[in-house]
Amino acid sequence: MSVVKINVLTVSAEMREELEKRFSNRAGIVESADGFEWFELLRPVEGTDRYMVYTRWRSEEDFARWTESQAFQRGHAQAAAEAGAQGHGQGHGHGHGQGHGHGQGPAASGAELWSFEVVQSTGPKA
Numbered sequence: 001m002s003v004v005k006i007n008v009l010t011v012s013a014e015m016r017e018e019l020e021k022r023f024s025n026r027a028g029i030v031e032s033a034d035g036f037e038w039f040e041l042l043r044p045v046e047g048t049d050r051y052m053v054y055t056r057w058r059s060e061e062d063f064a065r066w067t068e069s070q071a072f073q074r075g076h077a078q079a080a081a082e083a084g085a086q087g088h089g090q091g092h093g094h095g096h097g098q099g100h101g102h103g104q105g106p107a108a109s110g111a112e113l114w115s116f117e118v119v120q121s122t123g124p125k126a
Helices: 013-025 060-068 070-083
Strands: 003-010 036-042 050-057 110-117
Touching: 003 060, 013 050, 050 060, 060 070
Parallel strands: none
Antiparallel strands: 003 050, 003 110, 036 050
């Protein structure tokens, strides 16, 4: 049964472009992970300042292996370097934690990780 991980990032209006740029610069990194099924960066359109980073995985174990992988660490280190932040790793880089100013530290002021099991799924018929 697939699992979904949604990282909910609180992003101020002035940091939206920066957050999206950081994700764009990391495009292609997660796609090669074993068990990876889907990724979407969802931009809020009304009434909220929260982006959602949607990933779908074959299993909880596949997701855990990804977060412990060198590719995951490199991706977050790259985002941290681009931001001019000190250090890297899970919880930093593309948008977690407190950060102020364009290109200075994290693009988000907060983050939550939501986890779900896929109970039912459908798509267009071929």
